[in-house]
Amino acid sequence: xxxxxxxxxxxxxxxxxxxxxxxxxxxxxxxxxxxxxxxxxxxxxxxxxxxxxxxxxxxxxxxxxxxxxxxxxxxxxxxxxxxxxxxxxxxxxxxxxxxxxxxxxxxxxxxxxxxxxxxxxxxxxxxxxxxxxxxxxxxxxxxxxxxxxxxxxxxxxxxxxxxxxxxxxxxxxxxxxxxxxxxxxxxxxxxxxxxxxxxxxxxxxxxxxxxxxxxxxxxxxxxxxxxxxx
Amino acid sequence: xxxxxxxxxxxxxxxxxxxxxxxxxxxxxxxxxxxxxxxxxxxxxxxxxxxxxxxxxxxxxxxxxxxxxxxxxxxxxxxxxxxxxxxxxxxxxxxxxxxxxxxxxxxxxxxxxxxxxxxxxxxxxxxxxxxxxxxxxxxxxxxxxxxxxxxxxxxxxxxxxxxxxxxxxxxxxxxxxxxxxxxxxxxxxxxxxxxxxxxxxxxxxxxxxxxxxxxxxxxxxxxxxxxxxx
Numbered sequence: 001x002x003x004x005x006x007x008x009x010x011x012x013x014x015x016x017x018x019x020x021x022x023x024x025x026x027x028x029x030x031x032x033x034x035x036x037x038x039x040x041x042x043x044x045x046x047x048x049x050x051x052x053x054x055x056x057x058x059x060x061x062x063x064x065x066x067x068x069x070x071x072x073x074x075x076x077x078x079x080x081x082x083x084x085x086x087x088x089x090x091x092x093x094x095x096x097x098x099x100x101x102x103x104x105x106x107x108x109x110x111x112x113x114x115x116x117x118x119x120x121x122x123x124x125x126x127x128x129x130x131x132x133x134x135x136x137x138x139x140x141x142x143x144x145x146x147x148x149x150x151x152x153x154x155x156x157x158x159x160x161x162x163x164x165x166x167x168x169x170x171x172x173x174x175x176x177x178x179x180x181x182x183x184x185x186x187x188x189x190x191x192x193x194x195x196x197x198x199x200x201x202x203x204x205x206x207x208x209x210x211x212x213x214x215x216x217x218x219x220x221x222x223x224x225x226x227x228x229x230x
Numbered sequence: 231x232x233x234x235x236x237x238x239x240x241x242x243x244x245x246x247x248x249x250x251x252x253x254x255x256x257x258x259x260x261x262x263x264x265x266x267x268x269x270x271x272x273x274x275x276x277x278x279x280x281x282x283x284x285x286x287x288x289x290x291x292x293x294x295x296x297x298x299x300x301x302x303x304x305x306x307x308x309x310x311x312x313x314x315x316x317x318x319x320x321x322x323x324x325x326x327x328x329x330x331x332x333x334x335x336x337x338x339x340x341x342x343x344x345x346x347x348x349x350x351x352x353x354x355x356x357x358x359x360x361x362x363x364x365x366x367x368x369x370x371x372x373x374x375x376x377x378x379x380x381x382x383x384x385x386x387x388x389x390x391x392x393x394x395x396x397x398x399x400x401x402x403x404x405x406x407x408x409x410x411x412x413x414x415x416x417x418x419x420x421x422x423x424x425x426x427x428x429x430x431x432x433x434x435x436x437x438x439x440x441x442x443x444x445x446x447x448x449x450x451x452x453x454x455x456x457x458x459x460x
Contacts, residue, residue, distance in 0.1 A: 043353065044353050044354060045353055045354035046352060046353045046354050048278055048279070049278070049353070049354040050354075118351070118352070118353060119409065120400075120403070120404050120407065120409040120410070121348070121351050121352075121400065121403035121404060121407060121409070122276060122348070122351075122352055122407070123273065123274050123275050123276045123279065123348060123403075123406070123407055124274060124275035124276050124279035124280075125407075130409065134409055134410075142410070156420075156424075158412045159412045159413060159416055159420075159424070160424065162404070162410040162412050162413040163401060163413055163421070163424055163425060165410075166400045166401045166403075166404040166405075166410060166413055167397035167398075167400050167401055167425075167428075168397075168400065169400040169404065170350075170351065170396045170397050170398065170399040170400020170401065170403070171393060171396045171397055171400065173350070173351035173353075173396075173400070174350050174351060174392075174396040174399065175396075176353070177350065177351060177352070177353060177355075179349065179350040179351070179360065179364055180350070180364075180372070180392040180395075180396060182388045182389045182392050183389060183392040183393055183396055186389055190386075190389075191393070194386075194389070194390065194393060194432060195393060195397075195432065197431055198397075198428035198429075198431045198432045199428075201427055201428045201431060201437070202424060202425065202428050207431070
């Protein structure tokens, strides 16, 4: 049985096919279990490398249920993307780019890099796989960030927002894949201290003043996380 | 000369091992054509998405020659990587991070993003595909950059070098894939002006002074390359 002790909200909307409450709970739980497995495996293996039978096995259900609930692999991928967006990060209020970067890294540490991020960088991906991920990130992150920069009077706000997000995607994926060991095991707070001012420079055009720190010389990292560094 | 003793069963030509100079010239030309096609297709489609028969068709030779000259797909990928390294960018002398970033973008504009860069970010890639790309980038770019930073007295030089390269990888791949339109069509000089100071902040810990520019306020971009920006 999939590890879903809670009853998801959508089961109350008569999403299931049977008349009995038990049936509806099963359907919703199965759908949630498939979604959770899909998010994990798409993020770990990419779209092309993920087999539906592995998703079904991870969720503990029959593979035929993927077609029933999601219409196939594309549908499952889109659903996984959409469910990630609920937790996605948007720029808020007077938040600095450093604070936004901190929230993005926190989200990635808590929930993984997600199914959609690789869509930005993997060559040769089918457009129907790539497009929904791009659209969601544009709607949730890049668009609002560019609008905020524009309201602040910064020039070329869309380019600046895209450049910052693309740089973070590179760092997030390299960390998730583990292809650069020191970056992969770096402390999150140290990373925010290292990258936040650079993100401010890219988006806002300048580094915000911090108590006790000059704008052009951010404080040194508190720790040296990698043995090779000294 | 090829290192693989096996002759593929379907090989109908004996192009590589003849005694005549003309034959040897053919062999070298065939090998070069296969390499050039491989570099293009691996960069466009990724390792998994590239079929040997498409590489052979692009090069205008029989697919069996891939096995003869490179021992197979892994061997071809490694050879493509190694040939890119000849042109790879290493940090030089008193060069600033901005100048290094400019040279990297110039290389990517001239020769494409290359076969190796995607290896840093694609989930689920086989280790024997990923490892050579990581090793070459470590040897040519990250290692020398970290050594230079260390000599400059900057703390955590390896982490800083990796963070800068990972951020550039994100931006380079997003540009190559075209997944963020404004970033893809941005003028290279504008990108260097936008990202160079951020790269200096990440690696050197501060932004170098430029004539007529304050370290915390880089000059505005000269152009607005995207119609949506104003």
